[in-house]
Amino acid sequence: MAQHQVNYAASGGLPVALTTVDKIVNWGRSNSLWALTYGLACCAIEMMASGASRYDFDRFGVIFRASPRQADVMIVAGTLTKKHAEFIRRLYDQMAEPKWVISMGSCANTGGMFNTYATVQGVDRVIPVDLYLPGCAPRPETLQYAVMLLQKKIRKQSIFQKQKPKRLV
Amino acid sequence: MQQRNRLEPFFENLVFDRDDNTMVVNFGPQHPSAHGQLRLILELDGEQVVKAVPDIGYLHRGMEKMAENMIYNEFLPTTDRMDYIAATSNNYAFAFAVERLLGIENEVPRRAKVIRTILLELNRIISHLFWLATHALDVGAMSVFLYCFREREYAMDLMEDYCGARLTHSAVRIGGVPLDLPKGWLEKLSVFLNNLPSQIELYEGLLDKNRIWRMRLENVGVIPPEMAKSWGCSGIMLRGSGIEWDIRKEEPYELYDELDFDIPVSDRCDSYGRYKLYMEEMRQSIKIIRQLIPMYKETGPELMAKVPQYISASKEDIMTQNYSLMQHFVLVTQGMRPPVGEVYVPTESPKGELGFFIRSEGEPYPYRLKIRAPSFWHTGILQDLLPGHYLADVVTIIGSTNIVFGEIDR
Numbered sequence: 001m002a003q004h005q006v007n008y009a010a011s012g013g014l015p016v017a018l019t020t021v022d023k024i025v026n027w028g029r030s031n032s033l034w035a036l037t038y039g040l041a042c043c044a045i046e047m048m049a050s051g052a053s054r055y056d057f058d059r060f061g062v063i064f065r066a067s068p069r070q071a072d073v074m075i076v077a078g079t080l081t082k083k084h085a086e087f088i089r090r091l092y093d094q095m096a097e098p099k100w101v102i103s104m105g106s107c108a109n110t111g112g113m114f115n116t117y118a119t120v121q122g123v124d125r126v127i128p129v130d131l132y133l134p135g136c137a138p139r140p141e142t143l144q145y146a147v148m149l150l151q152k153k154i155r156k157q158s159i160f161q162k163q164k165p166k167r168l169v
Numbered sequence: 170m171q172q173r174n175r176l177e178p179f180f181e182n183l184v185f186d187r188d189d190n191t192m193v194v195n196f197g198p199q200h201p202s203a204h205g206q207l208r209l210i211l212e213l214d215g216e217q218v219v220k221a222v223p224d225i226g227y228l229h230r231g232m233e234k235m236a237e238n239m240i241y242n243e244f245l246p247t248t249d250r251m252d253y254i255a256a257t258s259n260n261y262a263f264a265f266a267v268e269r270l271l272g273i274e275n276e277v278p279r280r281a282k283v284i285r286t287i288l289l290e291l292n293r294i295i296s297h298l299f300w301l302a303t304h305a306l307d308v309g310a311m312s313v314f315l316y317c318f319r320e321r322e323y324a325m326d327l328m329e330d331y332c333g334a335r336l337t338h339s340a341v342r343i344g345g346v347p348l349d350l351p352k353g354w355l356e357k358l359s360v361f362l363n364n365l366p367s368q369i370e371l372y373e374g375l376l377d378k379n380r381i382w383r384m385r386l387e388n389v390g391v392i393p394p395e396m397a398k399s400w401g402c403s404g405i406m407l408r409g410s411g412i413e414w415d416i417r418k419e420e421p422y423e424l425y426d427e428l429d430f431d432i433p434v435s436d437r438c439d440s441y442g443r444y445k446l447y448m449e450e451m452r453q454s455i456k457i458i459r460q461l462i463p464m465y466k467e468t469g470p471e472l473m474a475k476v477p478q479y480i481s482a483s484k485e486d487i488m489t490q491n492y493s494l495m496q497h498f499v500l501v502t503q504g505m506r507p508p509v510g511e512v513y514v515p516t517e518s519p520k521g522e523l524g525f526f527i528r529s530e531g532e533p534y535p536y537r538l539k540i541r542a543p544s545f546w547h548t549g550i551l552q553d554l555l556p557g558h559y560l561a562d563v564v565t566i567i568g569s570t571n572i573v574f575g576e577i578d579r
Contacts, residue, residue, distance in 0.1 A: 038199065040206060041228055041575055042253035042336055045299070049325075049335075052302075052318035066200075081578075084206060084227045087199055113247065116231030137253075137336045 025159045029072070029098065030151040032061040036071035036095065038088070040078025043105040043137045047077045050140035060147050068094040073150065074127075075143070079107035080120040092127040100154070102146050103129045106136045191219055196563065198227040204303070204567060205574030207548065213560060221555035221563075223548050229578040236538035240504025241267050241343060244538075249337035251542065252576040254299050255292035257328075258518040260341040261285060265422060266514040266525035267343045270507045271479050278471035281345035286423045287358070287461050288331070288340055290454040294365070295324045296519035297447045297454075301372060304444070304568035308385050313375055320368050323361050330354055343505075344480040345473035355462055362455050369451055376444070386441040390554055390566040393438060400553065401546040404521025405450070406570060409443035411436040416517035424464070430457050440569040479505040504533030513541075520544055520571055542576040 008014050035057075039047055051057045051064055065071045068091045080088060092101070103123050106112030109132045111121035123129060130153065133146045196209040206227035212220040232251065236244045248259040268274040302317035325335050330351055332340040340346065376382045392402070397410040407414050415432045417425040433449035435442035474480055477496050486493040509531045515524040521543025528537040547570040554566055 042250055044205070045253060045336060048303075049318060049322070052322075053315045054319065054322045079228060079230055081227060081229055083229065084198060091199060113250075114230040114232075114235070116235060118229045118231045139335060 022159055023155075026155045026157065030154040032063075033073045033100075033147065033150065033154075034063050034065050034071050036068055036074045036091070037064045037066055038074050038076050038091070040076065040080060040084070041105075041107065043077035043108070046137045046140055047075060047104065047143065050143045055140040055144065057144070057147075060144065060151075062147055068092075069096060071095055072098070073100045073102060073147075075102045075104050076108045076123045076127075076129075077104040079112070079114055080123045080126065081118050082120055083118070085120050085126050088123065089126050100130045100150055101127055102131045102133060102143075102150060104133045104143060104146070105138055106134065109134065112136060190214065194560070198224075204572050206578075207567065207572070207574065209551070209555075209563070211555070211560070211563065216559050216561075218555045218558050218560065218563065221552050223551045225545075225548060225574075225577050227578065228574040232579040233538055233540060236535055238534060240533045241507070241535070242504065244535075245341075245343070246337070246339045249339055250575055251540065251579060252296075252518060252520060252523070252544070252573050253336060254573055255296035255519045256334075256336065256338045257288045257292045257340050258296075258516070258523065260339055261289055262514070262516040262518065262523045263525050264341045264343045265516060266512055266527055267507070268474075269514050270510065270512040270527055270529055271343075271476070271505070272508070273344060273474050273476050273479065276474035276476055277345055278469065278474065280349070280465065280468035280470065281472050281474075282423050283461055283465045283468055284346045284350060284472075285341055286425070286428075287458055287465075288328075288338075288346075289423070290457045290461075291324060291327060291358075293454045293519045294451055295321055295328070297451050298324070300447060300519075300568075300571045301444075304565075304571075305376070305382075307564045307568045308382065310376065310379070310382065313372060316368070316371060316375075320365065323364075327354070327358055327361060330357070342473065344476065345471075347472070349470070349472060350465070355465065358458065359462065362458055365455055366452065369448055373448060383441065385562070385565055386439065386444060386569070388439050388441075389558065389562045390440045390569055391438045392550065392554065396550070396553060400550040402521070402550060403543050403546070404517065404519070405443055405446045406521060406543075406547055406550075408432065408434045409446055410438045416515050416522055420515065422514075422516060424461070427464075428457050428460050440565055443569050479507070506531055506533055515541070518543065520573065520576070521547070523576075540576075540579055542579065544570075544572040544574075544576040547572050548577055 049055060074092060074095065103109050107114060108123045111119050120126060131146050131150050133142060135142055192213045194211045194213055196211055198206040198208040208224040208227060210222040210224065211218050232247055235247060245260060245263060248263045249256040251259045298317045298321040302314045305313035328338055329335050331354060332338045392410045394410045394412055397407050397412065411434060413432055413434045418432055430453045433446050435446050477493060481497045481500050482493040487497045507529045509529060511528040513524055513526040515522045523543055524541035526539040527535050530536040555563055
């Protein structure tokens, strides 16, 4: 038996918060975006810098994981070559739903300055991309902004809705 | 029918089931400590590596071919993306090779030379800090990673103040540098340099006598001098095996013949010896930059070589003199036409000997441009170096070779 009777009406209301399932699940999803370390080229260095001391990605709940099974978001940082294209698709398929992709830097967006026989002209030819991040290489602040935009996008989604198959470009 | 277009890697037919008790392990190309996109096929006997086959080409972007279709100035930003940890050293190596091809290396004004040398050494510090950060992270010392990146950010701030970019600098032009140092930059540089030695001591305090660090680095990845020479090692990989060889001393470029600095050499031949060399080289870089700061103040204001047939004249001349304007127009629309000939120039990049070979047919485009990247040779040595080591040491050895894949695959 409780010794003290709390007068909820006087002390600020019941300790109950009302919300929707959508909001609470998306709150969880958007604030613990674990990223797959997909460093391919120069942008990977900026991605590491975002995770390091000054930019401190942990504040956003972004923790880099080395395994696709534990990751929610794939940050494709760098040039995708034709030789590597198969692996990015395989790793994307290995990630558990729901999953998102940030294409970081010009090379991942469109092939960038490398319009050659060896380079895939945009990572969206291989995997569906949610967010394109311009720059060569984008600054860590840009990557932070991209993650914040992705969080916004996630919060708008309904969790009961079937995930629509994303379209390749 | 999607299957038809599938790219087939040539390791697809690898037999993983063996009768001879060895196990085949695929390492990479997407592995957090593969330093980019190294793929290793390791044959293991228990935990010991019996055979290692490095597979490269996962970041091949066709840079050398691109160079053949670009005018010389156009290609310069592409060199940023080679060794992206120290972009200025690539810019410089390329610009220097073109300058020698044009025969204007003595025309470069002294102030440009001082700025270039400062930038080169600053990049060396950035690169070595980055190496220590990632190597320590691979071996398991997370805090060193955070400390190193903190210092590295200060150095990156300096680079950003000078050229506007953090990573891909393009801070050097053929014939000089585009910009003078901003106001107060040298003071900021001095503050950074005064702060750095205590930080290096901090790293050494964390690592030097750390039992785990020593156990994982000592006698791991031993490269005998003969092996280092036969695999074409350069830079710290060579000096870590007791061979004193540094392009800055052997074939001095820029102001290195006027500067007083030492080349640290280690006879230990192992990863720990190389780690000590990296720390020592950072100290030498500090010493070099400290000598350059007073040199800067004695120089005149010119920044670009005055060779109007190859390099655009100053903006003032272009705006006031008709002939300069015409030359500038031709240089921008068609590009410079170097004399027929070929040139190979080595420079000491943070990783080792970085050289550009250029064959010119007198056209605005190089007929052939070949990049001799140190990391490429240091990847080759892995197949000789890894057998006999344990699987856990593979990461240490890859880390201590300091390879960067933009440079290997180009």
